[in-house]
Amino acid sequence: MAFVGSKKSLVVALVALSALALPVKAQEQTFQIxxxxxxxxxxxxxxxxxxxxxxxxxxxxxxxxxxxxxxxxxxxxxxxxxxxxxxxxxxxxxxxxxxxxxxxxxxxxxxxxxxxxxxxxxxxxxxxxxxxxxxxxxxxxxxxxxxxxxxxxxxxxxxxxxxxxxxxxxxxxxxxxxxxxxxxxxxxxxxxxxxxxxxxxxxxxxxxxxxxxxxxxxxxxxxxxxxxxxxxxxxxxxxxxxxxxxxxxxxxxxxxxxxxxxxxxxxYFGDRDVEFEAFRAGNTDYWQETQASRWATGYDFPAVKDGRVKKEDVPNPLRAAGIMQALVPNMRRDLFKDERVREALNYGFDFEEINRTVAFGSYTRVDSYFWNTDLASSGLPEGRELELLQGLKDKVPPEIFTTPYTNPVGGDPQKSRDNLRKAIALLKEAGWEIKGNRMVNSATGQPMSFEILLASPILERWAVPYANNLKKIGIDARVRTVDASQYTNRARSFDYDMIWNVWGETMNPGNEQADYWGSGSVNQQGSRNYAGIANPAVDALVKMIIFAPNRDEQVAAIKAMDRVLLANHYVIPLFYRKTYWIAYWDKLTHPAAYPEYSIGFPEVWWSKDAK
Known part of the structure; x- marks a missing residue:
């Protein structure tokens, strides 16, 4: 189920286990509260x-x-x-x-x-x-x-x-x-x-x-x-x-x-920086910060210094949310059908360097589709999870059984060069080579070229360095930012080469997994299968998740599916934080303690102007 900034959404799954009954007539069915x-x-x-x-x-x-x-x-x-x-x-x-x-x-x-x-x-x-x-x-x-x-x-x-x-x-x-x-x-x-x-x-x-x-x-x-x-x-x-x-x-x-x-x-604002200036001027009352550099350096105005604007770093909303934020190649495009091409593109993303230069080291690299939860796979599969994967052995990448998934690590010139060399080697295996400073298809001579479609200029500070790094190995990756309406329409119709997306998971994944990764949704416009995944092993594991007879069986299937998705390199994992950054003018107030899994805004907050 998707996690969205608004805490609970239509896609939040709620599995009923309670047997607390409402008073009803003896002959009627039992209703739970x-x-x-x-x-x-x-x-x-x-x-x-x-x-x-x-x-x-x-x-x-x-x-x-x-x-x-x-x-x-x-x-x-x-x-x-x-x-x-x-x-x-x-x-x-x-x-x-x-x-x-x-x-x-x-x-x-x-x-x-x-x-x-x-x-x-x-x-x-x-x-x-x-x-x-x-x-x-x-x-x-x-x-x-x-x-x-x-x-x-x-x-x-x-x-x-x-x-x-x-x-x-x-x-x-x-x-x-x-x-x-x-x-x-x-x-x-x-x-x-x-x-x-x-x-x-x-x-x-x-x-x-x-x-x-x-x-x-x-x-x-x-x-x-x-x-x-x-x-x-x-x-x-x-x-x-x-x-x-x-x-x-x-x-x-x-x-x-x-x-x-x-x-x-x-x-409504068309520019995030203008939107922040409206908050800073007191024209709006509440702000959720998404930009690490601004959180680190942009709150030195008088209202913060004298306490009229309060800053908080809050973990609550993410305590029960798994996050996969990623750049998503569209496998409906022939360019991205080869798993080696997708893996190579991950080697081109130097997270450590960009995190240091644009985000003050504020983020952590995502390495699971259920990152930051107990549902995330790690190490090598064992127990029931291993049994499920062995039952699908002919349908999953063999390295699932021998090699734990890890993202490439950069952060210094030598590591970056090594990663780009690995990317070149993978692309060569997939039928691509560098000619005249361009990465071209060995058979057709067609250059490797694609567009990274974004919905906000804020994301450019990450996407542009990534595109520039790919250019070092001859890949023409172009960053294009469009307005929200155009982005939404193109995403719904799968009209893109690569997009930036966030999938949010609850602690009880269910039907929505078929919409995210299932073969049945790959050609269904409006689905959230943005990568274009059609994999029989994933389909089988989604069914196991939905129809799991107990929690242990469900968790084993979730972790197994996580491994299969990671091993196929369907996305270039990005980053996230484990806390929310919020700021608000002191005219707003809230209960002494936030709900365990939410900020509760605006539902449980109130105004100091209220009588």
Whole structure:
């Protein structure tokens, strides 16, 4: 499941293990108040609020925030268009994640969930008090409409929910989802993250007098059931969300102590440096730093020195997130189909030198698709992991059994030269040679040339030195930065040679692995199989992960898959940090301790201006 800056996303998997039941009639099925991926749920029936919130936090004041790019729609379902940031303030899901547990979730729109022992279906019971902003109740029809439209209109969600074959109303407040496979414990739980939309609103006439169309982008302020409404906006530039006084769920336990700002205003910027200057000037209130050099030298302005702006280095959000940040060659291009070419390109990336010169040594090289977690493979395979790989021996690179994966190490002229010599040797094996200072195909004479597509100029400080290093061995690597919309469209349609991507993993990988690495997603536009991986060993291991009968079997399959992905050199691993860098003006405040796995911003923060 992908980790995104916003802590929990649609792709977060929640495997239900709890048996805590809601009071129901004796003849009815048992409903659980929540789901947990690891162990028992922390919170018991009747809990008042999450431990990490301030239940007495005042309501009021403003949070002025910023984001990059632009937006052209308030429709949250579509894969097309650029949806406005902050729509999760307007819309709700059936369940809500707890930030002090690893992948636990509790009832929000739904008061409970139930499923049989073979996990062939899942039933959610809606809260009787759940209402839309116009006062109409949230109904099973709304949930079914939202789910069906998600699958119909969004290829990513269609793939994600492909094993859910039917959604039906089975009671006044009950929705049942039926699966075409059994014992996939993830399915009931990812359904808890379905964004629920008001069917009656989308099927009515809009403010322009025309029928609304959920298949199209829209800038009409949408209606939801959530704590905020869209109060004002300037297309592509700003959007202001205002706390609703009539919000139905303010006293639901998962909401107590949250949603405290009266207004949350997002301003869009096309340039990250300009965005920072707006924060520095006090025009925005919160900043997440992503640039090591600025974190080291750019906070010497008066507001930091006198304490009006606070800086924090916070590990919480990354404690349960595996990260693979990488440059991703597109194997749909013939150039990158040969594994030796991809491995050679890794030898051309001198991480240690660039980390020293542009990042003050702040980063660590990523060496696993589950980096920074206990799910990362290391050393040589053993035990059950080894058994799984031996069962696929004819489908995996032989070095998996003999040589632990390591990235090339540079950092000084001699090591850099040695790495480039290794790259040249690998390319020669693959049919390439240097002629006239150019790397060319030995058979055709075609030069090795490709474009590195970026979405932000910030990344150029890493990509340009990499491209320059490749030029030393005759490879024409060109760096091109485009606007966010163009980048998104090209990434969705796989229209690139190489891109920069971050995959985030939770501690409970599941269905999304097929979307990341599976053969079925390689030609599905909108999938996150950006590398173009179609490998039978990976497919087999993905199935083992999804259908693992217990945690030990799942972990063994995850580590085995990690090894297979690394050994095939599908990406050039980059770097990451183990902490978040944040800065904020002292008008904002938060509970004394952050949630164990999150900063909780803006949900559990509040304004000192609030009364």
């Amino acid at each position: 929540g789901t947990s991926s690891i162990g028992e749920l922390k919170y018991q029936p009747g809990f008042k609020h999450f431990d990490y919130v301030n239940p007495d936090a005042p309501k009021g004041g403003d949070a002025k925030l910023s984001t990059a790019g632009t937006f052209d729609t308030f429709n949250p379902l579509l894969s097309k268009g650029d949806a406005a940031v902050g729509l999760s303030l307007v819309f709700e899901t059936l369940l809500k994640s707890a930030d002090d547990e690893v992948l636990s979730s509790y009832g929000l729109l739904a008061e409970g969930v139930s499923y049989p022992a073979d996990v062939s279906s899942a039933t959610f019971r809606l809260r009787a008090e759940a209402k839309w902003a116009d006062g109409q109740p949230v109904t099973p029809d709304d949930v079914i409409f939202s789910f069906d439209k998600s699958k119909e209109l969004n290829p990513l969600l269609s793939n994600y929910y492909k094993h859910v074959v039917k959604a039906e109303k089975v009671g006044d407040r009950d929705v049942k989802f039926t699966f075409d496979e059994k014992n996939n414990k993830e399915l009931p739980n990812i359904l808890g993250q379905v964004i629920v939309l008001p069917k009656h609103w989308w099927e009515a006439t809009g403010a322009d007098g025309k029928p609304r169309d959920i298949s199209k982008t829209t800038l009409e302020p949408v209606m939801g059931s959530g704590p905020y409404k869209i109060a004002a906006f300037s297309a592509g530039a700003t959007v202001r969300y205002e706390l609703r006084d009539d919000y139905w769920g303010k006293d639901v336990p998962v909401n107590v102590g949250q949603n405290n700002f009266r207004n949350i205003l997002y301003t």
